[in-house]
Amino acid sequence: MVIVRGSLHDHISLSLKGQRGFLLNSVVDPGEDTALAPDWDWQELEEEALDLLKRMLRVDTTNPPGNEALIIDEILEPLLRREGLEPVVLRKKEGRSNLVVRLSGDGSEAPLLLHGHVDVVAADPARWSHPPFDAVEAEGCIWGRGAIDMKQTVAMQITTLLALHRARVPLSRDLIVAVFADEEMGSALGSIWLAETHPELLRAEYALGEAGAYSVHFGGKRFYPIMVAEKGFVWLELTARGEPGHGSMPSRDNAVLRLARAADALGRRPLRFEATPPMKAFVGALADGLGGPKGAIVRSLLKPIPFRALGRALFPDARTADAFSAMLHDTAAPTMLGAGIKVNQIPSEASAHIDCRTLPGQTTQGLIDLVRRRVGSDIEIEVVAEGAPVHIDGSDPLLDAMKGAIASLDPGGIAVTNLISGFTDAKPLAALGARTYGFSPLVLPEGISFAAMFHGDDERIPVGGFRKGLRVFLELVREFCGE
Ligand SMILES: [Zn+2]
Structure with missing residues (x-):
């Protein structure tokens, strides 16, 4: 159980002063806003969150097969019901549960x-310092697959x-x-x-x-x-056709060769450069943050020629350079190949799956046109799956509040x-109409790279960084949803 203590603000708590908006309250400030801001027992909340994290990390939910029900049905649903909440659990397939739970506000927002x-994603225990599904606590971190993803x-x-439910914080929005x-x-x-079958459960402004x-x-x-x-994705299957024949008498009309040339043409360099509005904002803010000559070099990455010339030299490793390049290009990566059934038989057909990723503003047809230009007219192109890019434009009160939360983090x-x-x-x-953001506050020390741990070996989360993140996350949500 969480005890809501008296009226002393914690040193990192954020307070409302007259109007909605974040103000960093860096000193102990007794008596202020006590009706609006419960004084959380942070120690207890942090322990509770860490305990829940460890319980979830100890469940192997490698997808496939997923088995998310082991967490949803056996940990989260009973936990929420014990607290008097009414979670909805829905599944399309046995063992693959989804959960939605709602805390009602007064509906004014x-x-x-x-x-x-x-x-x-899968983890190979042989490559890990600690077993990936034991939630070992060592070196100030909790180790496990899923610790950051x-x-x-x-x-x-x-x-x-x-916490908001127990403290009965009045909410202006669900x-x-x-x-x-x-x-x-x-x-x-x-x-x-779930969005297709039960959109009413998920519809939200943010x-x-x-x-x-x-x-x-x-x-x-x-x-x-x-x-x-x-970015969006367009997954393509390319098919090349040619004259079948005996492997002892090769001809140039060979489906395998035709397909190999197409795959090579796609993979040799990215499809198209564009400094999209979100990247201009991102790179501009990086450049401003760095300032001086470093900032000027970073800003030049928004132009294609300096990017190609400087990109590799500027980044600490090839992986970071590739990640940055992906944010500035429509890309195509050949990932699966198929052709032939016998070593001495030239097949009539060869196929490849291509993972294409589109920048905000790019369409599926625009992407297909780029691919067509690279591979030529004699390759068949079929769209297997697609998802549009997302870009949340402009500012809003939640984005401002998140920036304030980072200042306190x-x-x-x-x-x-x-x-x-x-x-x-x-x-x-x-x-469905939501303004969607990625926001999961976490302080990482210099030696731990988020990008390297994402689907990588030795995924782990620093306990101190998680504790701080929880505090600013809870305060952000309380202030944004509170009346
Ligand atoms: Zn993820």
Whole structure:
């Protein structure tokens, strides 16, 4: 149980002063706003969130097969019911549960949705320092697959909802928490299915999900990117045809060769450069944050020629350079090949799957035109799956509040908005009309890279960074949803 203490503000708490908006309250300030801001027992809330995180990390929800029901039905649903809440659990397939729970406000403002997924990608224990599903606490971190993608965010979201519920904080808008299955395999059994079949459960003015507000160390500064945009995807199957024949008498009319040339043409360099509005904002803020000559070099990355010339040299490693390049290009990556059944038989057909990613503003047809130009006219192109890019444009009170929250999370940190090259559950929620952001505040020390741990080995979360993140997350949600 959480005890709501008297009236002393914690040193990092954020207070309302007359009007809506974040003001950093850096000194102990007794007596102020006590009706609006419960004085949380942070120690107890943090322990509760850490305990929930560890319980979820100990469940192997590698997708496939996912088995998210082991968390949704056996941990989260009973936990919420014990507190008097009424979670809804829905599944398209046995074992693949999704959960939605709502805390009602007075309806004067539209809902805020917090969302996460509890499936994870595979982990090879041989490559890890600690077993990936034991939630070992060592070296100041909790280790486990899902520690940053993204069971930690789900633990924060659930703890936030429970804290507001127990303290009976009056809300001006509904607070919804949705926990999805199947994000790592494309969300067909999770957010996409739920948004199609039960949109009324998920409709919200704003949605906060993964991939945002963690520390990125760059050029001697700490940046906190809030995700405002994500690329789209277009998954293509290319087919080449040719004259079948015997392998002992090769001809140039060979489907395998034709397909190989097409795949090479696509993979040799990105399809198209564009400095889109979210990237201009992101790179501009990085440049401003760095200042001086470093800032000027970073700003030049918004032009294609300096990007190609400087890109590799500027970044600490090839992986970071590739990640940056992906944010500035429509891309195509050949990922699966198929042709032939016998070594001495030239097949009549060869096919390849291509993972194409589109920048905000690009359409599926525009992407196909680019691919067509690269591969020529004799390759068949079929769209297997697609998802539109997302870009949340302009400012709003929640974005301002998130920037304020980052200032309290790390007073020396710099909040920036950014674009991610992957995709998240934000896509179907944006399609329902929500302004979707990635916001999962976390302070990471310089030696721990978020990007490297995302689907990487030795995924882990610093306990101290998680505690701080929970505090600013709960205060952000309380202030944004509170009356
Ligand atoms: Zn994720």
